[in-house]
Amino acid sequence: MNTLESELHDLQGPAVPAGLSATIASRVAHIDAQHQTGSSPAGDDKRAATGRDRLAWPLLLVGLSVGLGAQIYRLASGESTLDLLSVRTAGSLQRVVDLAQPSPTLAVLGAGVLLALTGLFALQRDDLRRL
Amino acid sequence: MSPAGDDNSGGPRPSTADGEASVEIAAVRRAVLAVRGGDKESFGFLVELYQQRLFGLTMMMTRHREGAEEVTQDAFVRAFSRLHLYDESRPFYPWIATVAVRLAQNWLSRHGRESKRTGALLEPDREPASPIEPVDALITDERGHQLWRSVAALPSGERTAVVLYYRDGMKVNDVARALGVTSGTVKTFLFRARKKLRGALESP
Numbered sequence: 156m157n158t159l160e161s162e163l164h165d166l167q168g169p170a171v172p173a174g175l176s177a178t179i180a181s182r183v184a185h186i187d188a189q190h191q192t193g194s195s196p197a198g199d200d201k202r203a204a205t206g207r208d209r210l211a212w213p214l215l216l217v218g219l220s221v222g223l224g225a226q227i228y229r230l231a232s233g234e235s236t237l238d239l240l241s242v243r244t245a246g247s248l249q250r251v252v253d254l255a256q257p258s259p260t261l262a263v264l265g266a267g268v269l270l271a272l273t274g275l276f277a278l279q280r281d282d283l284r285r286l
Numbered sequence: 287m288s289p290a291g292d293d294n295s296g297g298p299r300p301s302t303a304d305g306e307a308s309v310e311i312a313a314v315r316r317a318v319l320a321v322r323g324g325d326k327e328s329f330g331f332l333v334e335l336y337q338q339r340l341f342g343l344t345m346m347m348t349r350h351r352e353g354a355e356e357v358t359q360d361a362f363v364r365a366f367s368r369l370h371l372y373d374e375s376r377p378f379y380p381w382i383a384t385v386a387v388r389l390a391q392n393w394l395s396r397h398g399r400e401s402k403r404t405g406a407l408l409e410p411d412r413e414p415a416s417p418i419e420p421v422d423a424l425i426t427d428e429r430g431h432q433l434w435r436s437v438a439a440l441p442s443g444e445r446t447a448v449v450l451y452y453r454d455g456m457k458v459n460d461v462a463r464a465l466g467v468t469s470g471t472v473k474t475f476l477f478r479a480r481k482k483l484r485g486a487l488e489s490p
Contacts, residue, residue, distance in 0.1 A: 159484060163437070163453060165453075166342075166430075168343075168345060169341065169351075172341075179358075179359055180330055183363060186367060
């Protein structure tokens with residue numbers, strides 16, 4: 156072994172900061188305590204996220220069901236007709252005005268859409284948080 | 287490959303085997319088993335044994351005292367959390383050094399982005415530090431200071447390879463695993479480092 160390699164082998168480093176081992180011991184004890192109680196910040200976040208998932212999916216499904224149900228009811232009761240072509244070709248503005256008239260079914264439809272959107276955005280928010 | 291692993295770095299091997307003497311290996315194994323068995327106090331033995339070496343390594347990598355302290359702490363905490371992943375038939379130091387190197391690389395990457403954004407210098411002591419810096423407190427002679435500063439002035443991969451291979455006595459394969467590069471790259475790092483260090487130390 157030549158001189159340089161011998162010197163590198165004995166390379167002296169900087170002094171360890173005072174209290175480093177105590178800080179590590181404290182952090183390790185904290186982790187150990189979390190393991191003992193079975194909780195951790197990451198675990199809490201995961202559980203909260205799972206809870207939100209459980210809430211978001213029913214909200215989304217209920218919202219879609221209510222929205223679609225209300226629309227089907229409007230079609231079935233003759234309150235509305237399925238005429239997609241006419242919306243594009245003629246009288247489209249009038250149809251929008253008619254649709255916007257206050258009615259119980261419109262309120263149900265609105266509530267359904269709101270629920271569906273709430274559920275959808277709750278899911279997206281959770282997905283973004285996990286990234 | 288030889289039973290001892292690929293160790294042809296172009297330079298002689300340090301005298302320690304994997305940076306750990308046999309007595310140390312036995313003591314470390316006992317401590318690891320004790321920690322796994324629920325005796326968390328035994329982890330303190332591992333901290334006391336390796337904190338100096340690990341802090342020197344992270345200090346050399348980050349060239350930032352607070353950063354090195356943070357990374358050293360995180361390395362021990364992560365080692366504690368993942369002690370079940372450690373294979374006690376292998377030396378402990380290369381395992382924890384790998385953890386520390388990865389954390390230091392993350393630290394450098396994170397702070398590199400921050401310093402770019404803020405315009406602050408990431409490595410204020412890239413240039414040779416003053417001999418009276420607290421960082422050098424343990425280095426007792428001028429030659430030691432000069433050597434430390436010369437190694438610290440090397441590019442990141444080279445200075446880390448020098449510390450792990452020469453000072454810590456790790457095998458080339460283990461150094462390569464720690465750095466996330468091939469053994470050939472480690473040998474190149476060591477070759478270039480020796481060349482630069484000879485030039486730096488021999489110049490007046």
